[in-house]
Each structure stands twice: as C-alpha cells, then as structure tokens.
Amino acid sequence: MSSVTAPDLVLRAAREALILVLLLSAPPLLASMVVGFVVSILQAATQIHDQAVSFVPKLAAVVLVLLMFGPLLGAQLLRFSQALLLAIPAVR
Secondary structure (H helix, E strand, O other): OOOOOHHHHHHHHHHHHHHHHHHHHHHHHHHHHHHHHHHHHHHHHHOOOOHHHHHHHHHHHHHHHHHHHHHHHHHHHHHHHHHHHHHHHHOO
C-alpha cells in the first residue's frame, strides 16, 4: 500500500504539470525571443518599422522549432499523461 494521500498526489501532479508547461513552451518562446531581438536590431539599423517584418520571421522560427522538437515535446507530454492516468486509481 502506498502512503501517498490524495491531496499530496494532486499537488505533486499540479507541480509537475506546471514544470512541464515551462519545459514545453521554452523552445518556441526562446526561438521567438531570439529572432525578435535580431529583427529589432536590423529594423533599428535600417529604420524599417513594419509589423509584418518582425512577425513573419518569428512565426517561421517557431514553426521550425516545433517541427524539430515536436516529437520530443510530444513524448514528454504523453509520458506525463500516462503517468497521470495510471495514478488515478491511487487517489482515494
């Protein structure tokens, strides 16, 4: 028998879910931030201040990062979901 109580299990699952959200959102957000910084430097140097100039490269970078890291991020999400579903019978 496990000595883990329901509130402890729920709190641990919520904490792990928040950490997973940070880990899953970090690669696209970092890519968008880096590309946005580079584009803003180029915009300041060329004095071209169009919204589409900064939006399109950021979108392309996020899509590229999601294509590259999608299987890894999806596997982490699947692993967490499976662990969460397997822990349901332990909640009393």
